[in-house]
Amino acid sequence: MIGVIASIIGGLMLREYIMLIAPVVFIISLKNRDAGLVGYFLYIIYSSSKVVSGDVYTYEELINALIFAFSGVLLLDDILKRDIRMKKLEIIPVLFILLGVLLPESFLAGGVLYFFMMKPSLRVALPIIGSILAFAILKENLLGLGPSGQTVVFGSFALFTLAATFLMRDVKRVEMFK
């Protein structure tokens, strides 16, 4: 449920009311996980075009982009988990997210805390630290290139992460609609 709450709060913070339909997508996923994923696909492709941010070096724009990214990933997690019940440990990050209405940084802290509670391995930090370093080192060059240049950096790190994901280990994967 944390993803649904995050999407609603995020929608209110960013004044993008399309994000308020996130509960509908979640309800679809309760009926069928794959139908929920398809619903999420349409929802996220549309809503991400509505929130505009052109620069990671501007604090407000970066915060807005991160709020949307966190709410999107948390909602994806909800759709995959399909669990209505909220665990006791989830209450703390939810409180942080709710406080985001007053203090936007609190929203991000709630999101980070939730993912920390999943006890990820240290390797997960590599692409994140890598991208932060790249943006810091190449600041002068990237400022001149504008938003497309910055998306290229995100794209390259995404490809690197995907390659690492698929090469890391071989697991059996679940088919959709089966």
Next chain:
Amino acid sequence: MKREDFIVILSLLLILEGYLGDNIVPALLGFSMTVYLFMLRSKVNFDIRGERIVKDTRLEENKIGGIVVRLENKGENAVVRIAELTKDFEISGAPYSLLERGESREFVYHITPRYKGEFSLRPAKVIAEDERGLYFEEFEIGSEEKVIVYPSVEGIKEAARADYNLRLAELYKKSQFVGTEGVEIKDLREYRHGDDFKRIDWKASVRLGELIIREMLKESDADVYIFVDNTSEMRKGIRMAKVDYASTLALQLATTLIKSYRVGMVIYDEENADFIKAAKSMAHLENMRRKLNLRWKKGVMSLRAKLEVKLSKKGRAFLNKVLPLKKGRRGSKGIFEGLSLIKGPSFLIFISDLNNPSDLYKAMAQAKWNHKVLLLSPNPILFYGGELDRETLKRLYRAYLEREKILKRFNALAPTIDLGPSDYIREIAKVI
């Protein structure tokens, strides 16, 4: 497509959207999704251990047996599903549940043997799926077990009933047996193979030291009703439909029987029944002949023959609401309407290809309370008039196996005679 691939495609599309739209928001979200996937995959760790206990290795046919599976999860949280790799047993109540890290639990489910004999139950397959439904792993739990299935008392009874009715059907072919029997004894004679056990005169048998059968006088005034199936499947055919054959057979039967009995006829379809009251005159025979001008329609037979229709509770409730509304009808189907019109105890001869066996079965079971029943069934496989290729032959063979099962069930209910296109009344009428 795999669920994981779907998310990968979505993340790449978001990055593309960001690049084309000069917007870092979708690109950042796409990147975050890949990191999220990386985290999930690195956390995958399935390790399920356990044992399977088959409570009874000696079961009775169609009787439920219990299985207990103890599982322990030594990996990450997983949703476990237990499956038995067997076609000889029906599995019910197989669990599907979340097993948390370090948790151990007992699962109970049931197996019902489909056939009698000795079977081996392979190790149970446990499918563990991660909480988010992206990855899975399969484990084999337990060892191969031998399960012996004995025939059930009901099964033996049904086989005995089928055997009895089979012998009765043979008797119909060999001698006359039409008409209900009276209470007066006509004669006593020695037991012959195929005689009904119920007619053994035990006192006389003890006196004479061998099995003696009572022969009863037949009541010649018993009415005979011939039920002709005129449902759409009977009317289908390429050169000749089964209904043409059924009409000829019904008329030949009527011609032969009308000499001794009052003969009536019921021609029924999916909705209506045409009822001709039993009478004993040649004019009446002409009346029946006119009613039997049933039209055939061009089409390929479905060869479908299944007694049980598998429907969910919801589906059955829906059909129960919708079907009575079809063409404004709310009443019974043609065959039941025909049955309701017959008043006194009679001898009923059904002619049907068993394309809608569940209705016919219910109707015959209902009719058996008051009447004597015989089923003559034109075998649709022998009536197949289309081209024969490898696929059709396979289809025909499957239909033949299915029909054999159905015939066995009907034989347990009433004498059933399977007929081919050349089995006109020569077989039946010359003796009736």
